[in-house]
Amino acid sequence: MPAHPLGPIRERFEKLAREGRTGFIPYVTAGYPSRVHTRQLLTGLVEAGADVIELGIPFSDPMADGPTIQRSSQGALAAGATVDMTLDLVGDLRSWSDIPIVIFSYLNPIYAQGIEDFLMLAADAGVNGILPTDLPVGADPDLEHQLRHSTLDLVRLVAPTTTPERVREIAAESEGFLYYIARTGVTGARSRLRRELAAEVSAVRSASYLPVAVGFGVSSPEHARAVARMADAVVVGSALVDSLDSEGVEGALRFARSLRAALDEGGTG
């Protein structure tokens, strides 16, 4: 019997719901600007109150990403980041923390490992979920079946352009949580959230029993507070990478703590 019948990701969301809190999901590009920095950052993020870690495998051609994550991906690869190294970072973190970890990746780096091998190595390292950016529901039924029947949760994305029928289809195919893309576009920090966001997120939540996380463009404590009122969790990526670039690991962690505080103020409870 597995220790968590729902899986560690769902368990974490259940706990958040019981406490009336909104989850904080930071995104980190593995190996940027170096492996040592990423390790410090991950440690600090757990201590700063992250609920789930989204760890990105850098890819040479990140077509769904804006300039910030393009830069962090290229930087990580230039510094020697690999899939193995990403899984080692997971292993390091897992040795002292049970925080759920989702691997965020384009398909090709995983595909190149051999899906079966990758799933085995990832599970061994302590990965709990996988979120492939370029594997929409229905794109590759065999591969999706393989991922769904692994020990990892297969987290799926919903976009503002997704039709209501398709939202239900995606909800039925997703595991762990649903990731709602806050705007039509690529990743990257933005100065404001879209007005329609609350209504859209509410529609997605009513179409699914899964928790819903909102990401893409969430860039400040104010945004986080606003999102906390509508979603189960907030994902912050590019803004965190930007603060890492401008203020180093300590600055990024200060920013993370400010996000955590904002979420706890504006929480759903």
Add this chain to the structure above:
Amino acid sequence: MENDRLPARARLPQEDRQLDDDLLRQAERLVEDERSARDACAMEGGCGPADDAWEDDGLMPTLGARTADGPGRFGPFGGRYVPETLIPALDELEAAYGEASADPVFLTEIDALAAHYIGRPTPLYRARRLETEAGVGPIYLKREDLNHTGAHKINNTVGQALLAERMGKPRIIAETGAGQHGVATATACALFNLECVVYMGAEDVRRQALNVYRMRLLGAEVRPVHSGTRTLKDATNEALRDWVTNVGDTHYIIGSVVGPHPFPRIVRDFQAVIGREAKRQILEVEGRLPRTVVACVGGGSNAMGMFHAFVEDEDVALVGVEAAGEGLGTGRSSASLSEGRPGVLHGSLSYLLQDADGQISPAHSVAAGLDYPGVGPEHSFLRDSGRARYECVGDEAAARAFRILPRLEGIIPALETAHALAWAIEAGRRGEIEGPVAICLSGRGDKDAVHVAGLRGGAAREGRRE
């Protein structure tokens, strides 16, 4: 009319007679169909040659339908590996294309544009001095360089622009390598009064300055791309990012048989006119099919367009020629089918140049239009099924062929095309191929003249002495 210059039916070995008589009848039927359709059209006020009327050949893929493992697949290859945001747009495109390709009004419009704007049918020209050079014959060149804008790319862009207009999308984006697809897209956008943004790697902007100017002249905005390797792959990433952001009012006119389903099929179908015409033309003059069909392969659109009509004619050898750049094994090639492994890039599963960790390797070729680490999924399928074979030619051999053809035939080929020519000449000399050979002359080489002269370090001066 251009066929008047060509020799009458060649004498054939006895055992081929039966087959060839059948083919001849097939050709006569094609010619007859065309004549009667043209007569019918004339009464309605004129339209394009009827062998291009798509109802005849059917836009529906014969290959895909028979062998695909799923929708949008060529065997295991292809598919739709894109961010969720694009799925509704791809569904919309697939539906709109399905309707358009069954709509006689759309088909008639395409035919008329092909005939009166693009300049189709393009000639199939017998290159006799090239035959002597290569030691094989007859060799026919399918003159896609004579299309408006100077390459096959316009066959696709006019079709897709018409489709965009039909879908009510006022804004067009495109990626370009050599600039030929960018020019062809800018041209189609001017024709249909659509806003046009072309992404082009900064390195290619430098190599293809003439085409950048042409695009601007045609009213397009050219956005240089400075990320990654600053070539076609990065321009494609940037175009996809634009599409993800502006998908509501924007259609992406992708430039080759690559990308997510339904693009590889749409582009193949719009380019298939090349092979359909070539087949009819060669049957008309030779009374038989070619033994060997050759085309260069970047993303693979001129090759797929040329091959498609011959895929089911199993005696016709299909040869795609990739760019070996500075040589296989040097890490400086664009030969995805020769050196790559299957992987996912730009929305489809296909052969890719990549490292052991699944990172895409930078491609290299002297020809900007071949400088791409991937290839269309249908080529991956043709390769693995053994129906086509893929060879490669390096920078130097291509540059040599670029200089040979002008002197032999008075035709300056694109550097991309020069790869196909170089392979055909070499293979002919080695006695590896049989005639008739049909080569897709995918584009003209004016755009490359300055670059090739520069490569030679003083070739221009040498030329003056001669």
